[in-house]
Amino acid sequence: DAGVIQSPRHEVTEMGQEVTLRCKPISGHNSLFWYRQTMMRGLELLIYFNNNVPIDDSGMPEDRFSAKMPNASFSTLKIQPSEPRDSAVYFCASSFGTTMNTEAFFGQGTRLTVV
Amino acid sequence: SQKIEQNSEALNIQEGKTATLTCNYTNYSPAYLQWYRQDPGRGPVFLLLIRENEKEKRKERLKVTFDTTLKQSLFHITASQPADSATYLCALSVGGGSYIPTFGRGTSLIVHP
Numbered sequence: 709d710a711g712v713i714q715s716p717r718h719e720v721t722e723m724g725q726e727v728t729l730r731c732k733p734i735s736g737h738n739s740l741f742w743y744r745q746t747m748m749r750g751l752e753l754l755i756y757f758n759n760n761v762p763i764d765d766s767g768m769p770e771d772r773f774s775a776k777m778p779n780a781s782f783s784t785l786k787i788q789p790s791e792p793r794d795s796a797v798y799f800c801a802s803s804f805g806t807t808m809n810t811e812a813f814f815g816q817g818t819r820l821t822v823v
Numbered sequence: 824s825q826k827i828e829q830n831s832e833a834l835n836i837q838e839g840k841t842a843t844l845t846c847n848y849t850n851y852s853p854a855y856l857q858w859y860r861q862d863p864g865r866g867p868v869f870l871l872l873i874r875e876n877e878k879e880k881r882k883e884r885l886k887v888t889f890d891t892t893l894k895q896s897l898f899h900i901t902a903s904q905p906a907d908s909a910t911y912l913c914a915l916s917v918g919g920g921s922y923i924p925t926f927g928r929g930t931s932l933i934v935h936p
């Protein structure tokens with residue numbers, strides 16, 4: 709397996725534009741996580757899916773952020789409209805099982821810059 | 824409020840020495856604690872997991888301790904090598920139906936040859 713695959717690796721967009729980040733989890737994993745990492749706040753959980761169902765989205769900053777998981781092999785994180793403060797590295801991670809007593813596998817991340 | 828604290832200052836050590844990183848937490852009762860390694864421009868990579876009823880876990884040159892009384896985990900790398908230079912993150916999972924891990928901000932380790 710190629711691991712968790714995220715696209716794009718880098719995204720530069722203008723304030724107000726819509727941004728869509730994509731993630732393909734490891735085949736067979738049933739838990740998927742979206743994280744955001746900044747120097748100031750570290751790695752923050754945005755949303756957690758289990759079996760394609762959003763379980764905890766309390767970390768989603770505001771209504772401008774939305775995430776979907778239409779099937780077991782694909783998830784998107786959308787920001788509309790984007791703002792400069794959304795600039796960060798966004799990671800997708802997947803794991804097998806409903807608990808974190810197993811390891812999470814992270815993708816390479818998407819570095820988002822909103823100008 | 825809940826806090827996970829890792830030393831924000833980089834840890835500089837000489838090759839061959841043992842590196843010890845600290846993860847302190849407050850207002851948590853974690854069921855699991857994990858350590859991850861993160862290299863620049865890459866996602867975190869899982870290293871070790873330790874459960875609340877375990878005191879110590881080892882894997883090759885790595886050792887993790889978990890003291891729920893002190894609310895602290897120590898991460899040791901013995902016989903450190905320059906290739907061990909990276910940022911190390913601890914992550915806590917509370918359990919009780921909510922196992923979502925919360926990460927500390929990480930400590931940078933620099934091993935000098």
